[in-house]
Amino acid sequence: MRRDIEFTSGTDTVRGWLYLPDEGDGPFPVVVMAGGWCYVKEIVQPTYAEMFARAGYAAVLFDYRNFGDSGGARRQHIDPHLQIEDYRNAISFAETLEEVDPDRIGVWGCPTAVVTPWSSRPSTRGSSAPSRRSPSSTGT
Numbered sequence: 348m349r350r351d352i353e354f355t356s357g358t359d360t361v362r363g364w365l366y367l368p369d370e371g372d373g374p375f376p377v378v379v380m381a382g383g384w385c386y387v388k389e390i391v392q393p394t395y396a397e398m399f400a401r402a403g404y405a406a407v408l409f410d411y412r413n414f415g416d417s418g419g420a421r422r423q424h425i426d427p428h429l430q431i432e433d434y435r436n437a438i439s440f441a442e443t444l445e446e447v448d449p450d451r452i453g454v455w456g457c458p459t460a461v462v463t464p465w466s467s468r469p470s471t472r473g474s475s476a477p478s479r480r481s482p483s484s485t486g487t
């Protein structure tokens with residue numbers, strides 16, 4: 348099951364989707380996810396969010412501010428520091444959802460978002476499972 352979500356990051360509204368497992372009772376562990384610096388949520392990530400949901404995890408998938416369905420006056424403006432803040436705010440938002448276990452939160456990034464989940468993790472309470480998917484994530 349997928350439903351629309353939104354939360355505030357800075358002064359902007361960030362929008363995305365919450366995926367929930369079709370079976371089982373919550374609260375569910377959750378994976379907070381977004382794409383590379385200029386990705387919108389419709390590119391690739393829904394496939395992974397659906398896979399997480401089939402495996403019994405909730406997934407919070409969002410567009411960074413200034414991209415896609417999210418607000419922001421500087422459209423298509425890439426600011427890694429703001430994107431890290433968006434990830435942190437997405438994690439904080441996930442912690443408030445009744446369907447989500449706030450002590451079982453993972454973060455996931457795709458291509459150039461590999462740094463963002465790692466940067467967002469230390470300052471958040473329940474984020475204990477950062478993950479990244481990129482051939483360039485080894486630094487070589």
